Amino acid sequence: MADYRFAKEKLADVLSGLTDYKVFAPTVTGDVVRFLEVADPAQVSLDYTNSNVPPKELMFPETETLFRYRLGQNEFDATVPSPEEKRLIFGIRPCDAQAYSIVERLYRWDFNDPYFVNRREGATLVGLACADPCANCFCPSVGGGPASEKYLDAIMFDLGDTVYLKTITDRGDAVAKALSSVLEPAGDSEKKAAEKQADDALSKIQRSIDTAGIPEKLPSLYDHPFWEQFSDRCLGCGICTFLCPTCHCFDIQDECEAFDGRRARMWDTCMFAEYSVHASGHNPRPTRKERTRNRIDHKYSYFPTKFDVIACVGCGRCINYCPVNIDILDILEKSKEAQVKEEKTA
């Protein structure tokens, strides 16, 4: 653990100094912020709230080739990423880093998914503390915080003209070493300013939820009509799940052209009807009511029951981007109010 600083105008030097790594950073195109491999350091911005698309796509891309094959040949080329490839996620928010740790529990559960796991093993996370959380951020309610270091290798604080960088793990120290020509030791003033920024950011969080009891109660609301208050206006689109840093479902498809083909996996979402439709045509989640319920139950009941952690990091994206104002905090509050009918005794 050590403390450093660099002048913000040297950001391009910092990025180009990381020659040992494949570097991904928040990149601005129009009004959209997304984590892309750095091609032009000038497009990288530390001045953003939460990226439109979460950096889960760096571990779990929207579409990913699993292997390629050629018809008539009993061979295939697996396209598994190497864990040796050093990747650096620069400027990741603490909530998005926490999301990796959640999704990882599933991808390392009964089978080590080599695509996700290898990428994660090769990755160093240089985080960026939030100075101005968005109106719908609620990370402190789900175990995070605007300056949480827990899942990061190093953390940066944007202090205006200066960026304060604190290393947390050996991987973080390795980054600092690679940048020794650009970094200077930080002084007390930067440390104090960072602490103040972290406190201020925490006080700016406007929304919260007490999650106590929710995972236990949700199963009893399975058939409760309260879900319809939300599902009645659900469009059934994929925004809430595709933009969720912890949603991790995928579909697998074979795509073949003439004799060459690939097996690929791509993001799928329980909000689509075809997600749960059986080969027979039967759909156990026939309407948006069951699908809306599944999204909430999965995050706040099934996942905590199985993996001891709520599959939500409070980034606010599903609330911010829902076109019809389906608000996960509103659903959770209403789930607490919903009365479970007494079991009728025969």
Add this chain to the structure above:
Amino acid sequence: MVDPKKLQDKAKEILVRDDVRRLIGWKRGTYGYEAAPAVIKDASDAEVLIFDPTCVQNPASFITLEEKLPVPRGAEPDTRKVAVMVKGCDSRAIVQQLVEKAYDREDVIVLGIPCRGVIDHRKAEAMFGDVAAPVEVSLNSDKVTLTVNGEKKEAKREELLMDKCLRCRYPNPLVSDFLLDGEVEKFADDDFGDVAEFEKQPPADKWAYWEEQFSKCIRCYSCRNVCPMCYCVECIVTKLRPQWTRRSTDISENTAYHIQRAWHLAGRCIECMECQRVCPVDIPIMTLNRKLTRDVKELFDYEPGVDTEAQPLLASYNPQDPEEYIM
């Protein structure tokens, strides 16, 4: 401004009727500048209904979005009416749905609301910041007044209104059974100047532009699902057997999707702009739709969603139709 009491009373009066199943309107959202579509089934819930300049969503989309499960053997299908509140632009969706016989006129009760414009919450956020507490918004002929965290703020109409409102030609509903407020005077016009401006670019530049835009698409299909004219029971892009469009996201499939959707909306898009509003990665979908709208208007003198007696564009033929494209 519509008196909320009047609006709620009318809603209650309709909801107590035996021949009405549900009413679709708007209610206050849970944060900031948001309203939420409200689907009300019981008159006692009608008190949440509002209409103000945050009510941007198009309730007509929800008429065809309603999922109907197979009717159990021996049971009768629910044929009760759906009541729906609409602004001028929203009402065009109902007109077009009727033209296409998506449902019968007597299946819906239309509550029309003459509208002076709704605000773009992204513009509001840029000016006044994003806030968790719901914001009160009102509008008069030249300014928008907002109450943000208890503080009164003002902005000019043109700074905050949705782009569609700044070129609105139909502020008054084109179909309605009950009008909830007095008609408003037309306050804007549309010369499709943005389309003409875009067309001036060389093809290579236009292609580069769309390549960048379509590359961003994550295929969440929010644009399709929110569209009041995208009401196919099974959409060709999500059909699995046989599969026509791959589920993988890449520039080829994404482009195919957006071109398909634009063409399927030719002569049908009623310009409520919902597709563009909902896009999480800011794809300017209306640029495509407006080009087709302008072409359809110029080539065939046809405008969708304005006349319930009209024929759909692709089902009508006129010997005078231009045919320069036929060799």
